[in-house]
Amino acid sequence: MVTASAPGKVYLFGEHAVVYGEPAVPCAIELRAEVTVTQREDGLRVQANDLSLDGFTVEYDGDASGRPDIDVSDSLVDAAMGYVNEAIAQVEDAAGVEDAGFEVQIDSEIPLGAGLGSSAAVAVAAIDAGTRELGVELAPEEIAERAYRVENEVQDGQASRADTFCSAMGGAVRVEGEDCRQIGTPDLPFVIGYDGGAGDTGALVAGVRELREEYGFAADTVEAIGDIVRCGEQALADGDVAELGQLMNFNHGLLSALGVSSRSLDAMVWAARNAGADGAKLTGAGGGGCIVALDDSPETITALEYTPGCEQALRAELDAEGVHTEGHR
Numbered sequence: 001m002v003t004a005s006a007p008g009k010v011y012l013f014g015e016h017a018v019v020y021g022e023p024a025v026p027c028a029i030e031l032r033a034e035v036t037v038t039q040r041e042d043g044l045r046v047q048a049n050d051l052s053l054d055g056f057t058v059e060y061d062g063d064a065s066g067r068p069d070i071d072v073s074d075s076l077v078d079a080a081m082g083y084v085n086e087a088i089a090q091v092e093d094a095a096g097v098e099d100a101g102f103e104v105q106i107d108s109e110i111p112l113g114a115g116l117g118s119s120a121a122v123a124v125a126a127i128d129a130g131t132r133e134l135g136v137e138l139a140p141e142e143i144a145e146r147a148y149r150v151e152n153e154v155q156d157g158q159a160s161r162a163d164t165f166c167s168a169m170g171g172a173v174r175v176e177g178e179d180c181r182q183i184g185t186p187d188l189p190f191v192i193g194y195d196g197g198a199g200d201t202g203a204l205v206a207g208v209r210e211l212r213e214e215y216g217f218a219a220d221t222v223e224a225i226g227d228i229v230r231c232g233e234q235a236l237a238d239g240d241v242a243e244l245g246q247l248m249n250f251n252h253g254l255l256s257a258l259g260v261s262s263r264s265l266d267a268m269v270w271a272a273r274n275a276g277a278d279g280a281k282l283t284g285a286g287g288g289g290c291i292v293a294l295d296d297s298p299e300t301i302t303a304l305e306y307t308p309g310c311e312q313a314l315r316a317e318l319d320a321e322g323v324h325t326e327g328h329r
């Protein structure tokens with residue numbers, strides 16, 4: 001039995017545009033997904049206590065019966081289980097085995113589909129735990145690359161390496177195409193607002209792709225997000241938090257123009273700004289879920305808590321720890 005954990009993330013800048021080769025800067029945060037993998041005689045059994053579909057807690061058996069005993073459509077179950085199934089395929093590929101039997105248990109602090117990178121953290125932790133359970137030890141960079149293939153597969157060939165590299169390595173990272181590196185940052189205080197909702201990353205990415213193909217100005221918007229990231233790198237190097245906030249605000253406006261914000265995300269962004277945050281934007285794929293504000297004042301948390309549509313507000317620390325094992329027995 002091996003347990004591994006990996007962090008979620010917020011985007012300082014650059015989500016969506018990073019899918020088209022622009023740079024992005026995600027930062028790992030101290031909310032983690034923990035995955036325990038145990039070899040078993042036959043088939044795949046996944047216990048995902050945090051995975052709720054329409055209020056159900058799902059325990060499913062990936063062997064012959066193949067689906068959980070709950071009253072939801074196959075497509076919902078497929079969408080929900082895709083990341084775990086693909087991660088197990090990567091484990092088998094890395095270890096050079098076929099049809100290994102596994103029991104997989106997932107315990108995650110990261111809300112699902114909310115822009116905090118739950119899919120990447122689950123894929124990264126599952127690949128680390130699964131390969132170690134088979135006696136293979138992968139470097140974090142290889143775990144990141146294999147977890148990227150998982151995201152790319154589930155998101156229909158439209159994924160970047162940003163979430164998975166950040167989760168595997170920890171800290172702040174810069175990703176541009178295949179060029180992935182860790183970067184230093186000044187001390188960045190984050191506040192997260194969560195509307196309790198979720199967005200479907202694959203569908204939101206597809207929506208931006210269509211806009212980009214249809215309108216030249218949507219393609220320009222994607223490029224402009226890249227320009228924001230390039231300015232942001234200078235602000236990070238200078239430790240200029242006010243400038244970072246300003247750039248985050250601009251980035252949110254462009255994401256909104258690309259159709260991936262929502263009423264509650266906009267309301268939380270404005271609540272944080274009005275409470276004095278240096279800047280605020282949606283994080284991740286959008287559609288619903290979380291905003292991130294650059295701030296360390298309790299007033300912003302309180303303002304978010306009183307914002308209609310906000311379900312939870314919390315401080316989030318940068319997590320320097322990427323994927324690591326919790327125990328090996």
Ligand SMILES: Nc1ncnc2c1ncn2[C@@H]1O[C@H](COP(=O)(O)OP(=O)(O)OP(=O)(O)O)[C@@H](O)[C@H]1O
Nearest residue numbers: 048080108112113114115116117118119201284285
């Ligand atoms: N605790 C969990 N148990 C099982 N599966 C999980 C868990 N957390 C995430 N997943 C998988 O990840 C999917 C959500 O990934 P998705 O990319 O849509 O959102 P996200 O990663 O949380 O947000 P974003 O990609 O915007 O940062 C779930 O549908 C499920 O397949």
Ligand SMILES: C[C@@](O)(CCO)CC(=O)[O-]
Nearest residue numbers: 015016159160163284285
């Ligand atoms: C929207 C996106 O840029 C980030 C999702 O967290 C998708 C990706 O990079 O694969």
Ligand SMILES: [Mg+2]
Nearest residue numbers: 117119120201
């Ligand atoms: Mg995701």
